[in-house]
Amino acid sequence: MTIRTILEYPDPRLNLPSQPVTRFDADLNSLVDDLLETLYSTSAIALSAPQIDDRSAVLVIDLSEDRSTPKVYINPQILAKSTWGFVEESCLSVPDIVGNVIRATEVRAQWQDREGRVIEDDLSGMDAVCLQHEMDHLAGKLFIDRLSIFRRLSIRARQAARSRSLRKSA
Numbered sequence: 013m014t015i016r017t018i019l020e021y022p023d024p025r026l027n028l029p030s031q032p033v034t035r036f037d038a039d040l041n042s043l044v045d046d047l048l049e050t051l052y053s054t055s056a057i058a059l060s061a062p063q064i065d066d067r068s069a070v071l072v073i074d075l076s077e078d079r080s081t082p083k084v085y086i087n088p089q090i091l092a093k094s095t096w097g098f099v100e101e102s103c104l105s106v107p108d109i110v111g112n113v114i115r116a117t118e119v120r121a122q123w124q125d126r127e128g129r130v131i132e133d134d135l136s137g138m139d140a141v142c143l144q145h146e147m148d149h150l151a152g153k154l155f156i157d158r159l160s161i162f163r164r165l166s167i168r169a170r171q172a173a174r175s176r177s178l179r180k181s182a
Contacts (some may be wrong), residue, residue, distance in 0.1 A: 013046060013047040013048070013049040014046050014049060014050075015046075015049050015050050016047075016049075016050045016064040016065075017051045017064065017065070017119060018050065018054075018059075018063050018064060018104050018105060019063055019064070019065055019105055020105050020106070020107060020170075021105055021106045021154060021156070021171060022171060023105075025065055026062060026063070026149070026154060027152045027153075028062065028067060028152050029067075029150070029151055029152045030060075030061065030062055030067050030068060030069040030070075030149075030150040030151070030152075031068065031069065032065050032069050032087050033068050033069055033070060033086050033087055036086075036124075036127055036128035040070070040086070040126065041126060042127050043061060043066060043068060043070060044070060044084050044126060046064065046074065047059050047060075047061060047070065047071070047072045048072050048074075048082050050064055051072055051074065051082075052074075052079055053103045054067065054104055056104050056166065057073060057074060057075055057138075057142060058071065058073040058074075058141070058142045058145065058146050059071065059072055059104065059146070060072075060113075060147075060149035060150055061115075061150075062149045062150060062152070063104060063105050063149055067121065068086075069086065069087045069088070069150050070084070070085070070086050070177075071084075071085050071088065071143075071146035071147070071149070071150065072084055072085070073085070073139070073142045073143065073146065075081055075138055075139065075142070076124060081084040083139075084126055084127070085121075085123040085143065085146070086123055086124040086125065086128075087123060087124050088121055088122070088123040088147055088150070089121065089122045089123070090116075090119050090120070090121055090144065090147065091119075091120040091121060091122055091132070092119065092120040093116035093118070093119050093120075094116060094119075095116060095118040095136075096110070096114055096115070096116055096117070097114070097115070097117050097118045098112045098113070098114055098150050099112065099113055099114075099115050099117070099141050100112055100113075101113050101141075101145060101155045101165070102155075103145070103154065103155050103156075105149075105154065106128060106155070106156055106167070109156060109167055109170075111155065111156060111159045111163060112159075113145075113155055113158045113159065114158070115140070115141050115144050115145075116140060116144065117136060117137060117140055118134065118135070118136045118140055119134070119135050119136075119140040119143065119144065120132070120133075120135075121133060121134075121135055121143060134154055143162070
């Protein structure tokens with residue numbers, strides 16, 4: 013297992029869509045292990061393959077207090093959504109930014125596990141929200157893409173100032 017570098021906005025690789033996983037093999041297991049190791053090296057609760065520069069449709073979530081209950085979603089799909097609301101989100105790929113996003117708090121989802129078995133289940137609350145957030149990454153979207161245009165412009169300006177500051181100190 014390896015802790016991988018997490019891509020940060022505005023890296024254009026974050027906007028590339030993922031490809032479905034077709035081979036359930038040692039390479040896939042290695043990717044899942046790296047995702048979990050990288051996730052556990054942070055204080056976050058979820059991570060997707062595109063965030064570590066891999067185009068596979070894979071994401072991991074662990075909402076447990078002691079980080080002992082990892083959930084692996086391969087080729088996830090949302091089959092139905094209900095009970096919409098505003099949720100506060102943040103993201104490892106967009107550090108120091110928090111925003112309110114409209115998400116379904118109940119979803120019916122289908123995905124595959126590490127062995128390729130198809131699973132279908134109802135998710136609610138933070139499980140549903142995290143899955144949607146990470147699935148956005150699989151589609152090449154960030155949570156900030158769901159914010160108002162004014163909030164996005166503010167974030168871009170802050171990021172540009174941060175980049176200029178980093179270049180001057182280098």
